[in-house]
Amino acid sequence: MSAIRRELHKGIKWTGISTLLITGIQIFQFAILGKIMSISQFGLVGMLTTIVVFAQIVLDLGLGSAVIQKEEVHKRTLSTLFWLNLMMGLGVCLVLFFTSPFLANYFHRKDLTDLIKILAMMFLIAPIGQQSQYLMQKELRFNMLGAIEAAATIISFFTLVILIFMISPIKAFVISQVVLYGLKGILYFICYQRVWRPSLVFDLSECRSFLSFGAFQLFSRIVNRIGSNIDVILIGRFMGAEALGVYNLVYQIVTIPVLKINPIITRVAFPVFSKNQQSHTALNDGFLHMTKLLSLVTFPLLMGLTAVSNVFIPAIFGEKWMDAVPILQIMSIVGILRVLMNPNGSIILAKGKANIAFYWDLGVLVLYGLSLNFAVASNSLKVVAWTYVMVSIVNFLIGRWLLTWLIQLQWKHYLKTIMVPLLFSILITAIAYVTKVFSALFFQTTAILPLTISVGFSAGVYLLLLLKVYPNYFLRIVNKLARGR
Template identity: 30%
Template sequence: MKKKALSGIRWTTISSISVLSLQIIQLLILSRILSPSDFGMMALVMSVVGFSNLFLDFGVSSYIIHKQNISNKALSSLYWLNVLVGLFFFALAYVLAPFIADFYNEKELTSIIRLISINFIVISFTSQFSVLLQKELHFKKIAFINIIAGISGLTVAVLLALNDYHVYSLIYSAMTITAISSLLYFIYGIKDHCPAFFLSFGEIKKAFSFGLFQMGERILNYVNFQFDVIIIGRFFGTELLGIYSIAKNLSMYPSNIINPIITKVSFPIMSKIQHDHFKLKGTFLKTINYLSSINFFVYSVLFFSAKPLIILLLGNQWKSSIPVFQILLIYAAIRSTGNPIGSLQLAKGRADMGFYWNLFLLIFIPISIYIGSSFGIEGIAFSLLFLMITLLTLPNWYFMVRPLCGARLNEYMKQIYIPLLNTTVAFVISYYLINMIGLNETTSIILKTASMSIIYIYLNIRFNKEFIYTLFQLLKFKLG
């Protein structure tokens, strides 16, 4: 299993870095062609589409991975359930599109939502194949699919943007990625599992009872995560939303790429050892440590590079996004440490805990964001950061981690605070040491990154040996 896990990490890393590179290239090019309003419009569309996508799965994917010996009848029943749900949400989005457009006072949203909702049908026919590939740890195939689809989407986006398609260049790019990836998942998946024309409500009920809480948890989590977009889109307009959404998307890129490298592999492994309490706790704590060690370092480098990074990637028209970008970088770094808890919940078959946790968050997040909106988009970003610092420490451990794996508070917090302290020390020394020399901005950032890397590696060798050992094992496996 260890060899499969390392192989999974290797191919997920290749896939994630490739997809991130393609997304950055697309953003770099399109930000100089499209307006902030175009990106704001896309943010509104994706908030609606993303919400609908939550219902397409019904928590079935996690049930398939969690269930170690699932029958072909069950898989066939769940496959056709996905198809029926996809058709239903296509029709629902088509009908509701004008009302959503009226809410945001953006008439063009009607045609855009109706167009992109075709994705619901396409995804429903192939989502199970992607889950089965993940369950069997076939991450090499998944990497190939993601890279090919990403290249196709980038090509479409750039060509259409250059031909004045405006926001539709983003829409057709997203649809292209869905179409290509779905086709390839179908080609790979149909070889190993061909769904029969069979529909058993008994099998669906079993999956639904498992997935109901997970679906509810995902819905609540999505509302919590997208409430800032809803508020800005409703009260501030698409231009400010475009500025905010670019800053938010950029801040989320590192953890969205780094976290799945670990969690997509650790989730199936934790599912296999779900009854071995000691091993499960150890795997979970290591996952937290590895993610914290990588994410905190990456986000600290991005923080002091924010100004030249935004200007270089996006151009001077996006300079106003720099303050909110830096706030959201800190928010995203802290948020990234909570991601593996979701995998732990599902591995233990306790999706209900995630549901109740996000229901608890729903009490605070909308109120906090609404208060923060009085101070503009920076106020909204600060409100998110404050909540993340407050809620993702003691409450998160007490209500989630402790019951699921029995980790003590000091065991859990150690996995976060050691990487945090190592990063802080390396950041402060490098930042002030290089600033004392008085170099130009580009040279300063290069030297800060280099010196911080050296100090950080040294501190991890001294105080976080497990992370360094695993990192070297992974590099050895990759080079070997």
């Protein structure tokens, strides 16, 4: 096994354990909110999440990627960046607090005003641990990062469960998010202070190269997030909270692999790729290996979901969400494409090409914005979903061309990498569909049993296929777990 693969696997183990725990808790939380909240309230969750995403990007200033990418960072520079993050946190908090009425007015929901003001409080606390988080990631301390994030998620979840019976579900959700991000910031700082703690130094001249790199990364991420959230922004304003509620439920489901599973690998990949940024051979090997891992895990999840969506939705979220079924089947294609596109950023940033990422994201934003603006005018979520699919295909093809230019990635090697996961996933999707249809004949009054049987049987077949095709790979995993490594 190559050195870059060994480093990837070491980090993936710890991020994988914590992410699986966190994802399990968040899916359970997601199901509870889907059952308790009205469709309109779930739309508010989408609006609030979008606001938080943009605020977090501004808070970061693109400096996190700069700290990780630079081979050497002086303590004076880190201290300056720490105080800069705190000032940005205060600024973001004040901006959100005073602009909350205008943001609420944009979405035509006055009840958003107080919720945004509560959310703003997290930005007073979260920045405390940002530099510590970046340094732990740079040093590949993923065991510590995983433990912190798992602990914060568990405490946040219990906060939600307690509050949901005392106040409105949407307000309970907002407070739980403040607890989650605030607690993570505090724990990052506490756990890393033995290694590094900020001094009373603030000298921006020390940070010029970081601010230059970070500026492109900041604008790139803002543009990227506008592009990936333009659907929520437009649907929320022009189609209303209820339509956004249905769309948000679907979007949250299909992006679970991108937001929860992909980071297990991509979070490790960026610092590892940065250490090998001069070797195209190593980057090609690492990228293709990462793509194979992501494909093996996420392809069957998203493709299988299309086969069981009509029993999955009522079983997990209730009959009131049945309008989401056809949208979920279409948007699963978007989920697959986003899984494949997501690792691109690790390569681009590792090569120090934050400017290219910015221009690419800007072009994609224009394409997404114009396309979805016309789609929303149809007042049909199906039209919006299919438009998203078509634009995502174009974005995917551009991304492959960009990597061909950056690291000489060859199409034939890329297609060979994803072919086995794709064929296996098509097979188990067909098995899941047939199993669901036959089991539904025997259990006509419930959706949970056909769902459980079809998912369980197809998952078993998939694991047997993987053991047959990749026996040595699974044997290595078992041996490592047995040795506790």
